[in-house]
Amino acid sequence: MPQLTDTQIQDFEDQGVLVLPEFFTEDECDTIQTRMTQLLNEYQPGENETVFSTTDNTHTQEDYFLTSGDKIRFFYEDSEAIDPSQPLELSLNKVGHALHDLDPVFSNFVRQPKLAQLAADVGFTSPLLLQSMYIFKPPQIGGEVVWHTDHPFLWTDPPSVKGFWVALEDATIDNGCLWCLPGLHKEQPRQRFRRNSSGGTEMVTLNSDPFPTEKRVPLEAKKGTLVVLHGLLPHWSGPNTSSHSRHAFTLHLIEKSAKYPEDNWLQRSDDMPLRGFEIQVAD
Ligand code: FE2
Secondary structure (H helix, E strand, C coil): CCCCHHHHHHHHHHEEEECCCCCEEEEHHHHHHHHHHHHHHHHCHHHCCCCCHHHHHHHHHHHHHHHCCCEEEEEECCCCCCCCCCCHHHCCCEEECCHHHCCCHHHHCCCHHHHHHHHHCCCCEEEEEEEEEECCCCCCCCCCCEEEEECCCCCCCCCCCEEEEEEEECCCCCCCCCEEEEHHHCCCCCCEEECCCCCCEEEEECCCCCHHHHHHHHEEEEECCCCEEECCCCCCCCCCCCCCCEEEEEEEEEECCCEECCCCCCCCCCCCCCCCCCCCCCC
């Protein structure tokens, strides 16, 4: 059974974005939030995570990020306002990037038939689940995510990445909902983020024209809404200036047949290859 109507599929092709209210139930969202609370309670910050954003450990932070493609790692907000005495979820930016393969609750959440069907409806033949993130956007300190498209960060040839963005709490303009530029996904990529020969990363500019952000449209989303984002659709979210958090979960998919470059930032170890929607049977 398709998840989308022909009209919705056409809208997605035309606009590069599709908003699907009530895709998940409140209970499904609560399950994911509860599981994240457990992970935070179990989390012991390691030496590499002295990331209350004093700027002198940039290399360590980059290494922590660059080796997170097949792990569950915790990333802090970049804010002077972080208060270490507060609960962790009020300091974190996100947890990523392999929750969907390493944690059984997240694996079950993403490997539901309705998500596999949605992937097929938006054009995937043989999707691989590349990256997942739990995003906190804490009240008052949740930062801006600047205008970007996802393809430059999760490059494939040909371009294939698409994002499933899930509102685990109501996302409003005040607490930093997504905004996008509908229809701009038909333009060529303007950047590519890649590893460089010195062990770091670089952003390569392919076209320095700014995005026409005056055409931006807010994507306010009630809890349970799923937003499909084409990998070349420009999107942005503002700082959270409200007293409410804005938790969200994202999953990024790529097409198995597309070439995945070795200098993409996100790499998996050989013993943890990318998987699709199939449920893994224990040995
Ligand atoms: Fe993005």
